[in-house]
Amino acid sequence: MNKTELIEVVAAQADISKEKAAKAVNALLEAVAEELHNGEDVSLFGFGTFTVRERASRKGRNPKTGEPISIASAKVPAFRPAKALKMAVGDDRTGGGGPGIKKD
Structure with missing residues (x-):
């Protein structure tokens, strides 16, 4: 979608x-x-939490030349789904069971 x-x-x-x-x-x-x-952070009850995570600097390679490069650290958005959302999509680890998020 x-x-x-x-x-x-x-x-x-x-x-x-x-x-x-x-x-x-x-x-x-x-x-x-x-x-x-x-x-x-932005928490939406029953849906999940949007957060910002710090991605550590790391070594990489230039894909064209193969030359080693240093990739700087960065802040990146992340999402942690709530148990209700995991269950709605059928996550077996949460005893998931199909569609339906609790509505207020």
Whole structure:
């Protein structure tokens, strides 16, 4: 599913226009990105937690020349799914069981 398809699903399920759904989806994504940029985690109960992780510097190789290079450390976004999400997709380690995330 891409962003356009997500907007269509949100519009249909919330019974709102695609324009309003697009604003809502864009606002959510911007809010998550802004909080991560500020070093904050974003936890969505029953869905998961978006965090920022530090990727350590490492040695690599230039694929064209084979020459060794140093790859700098970097901050990267990460996502830890909640148990409910794991269960919804059928993760056997959580006793998963198919679709359904608890709705408020």
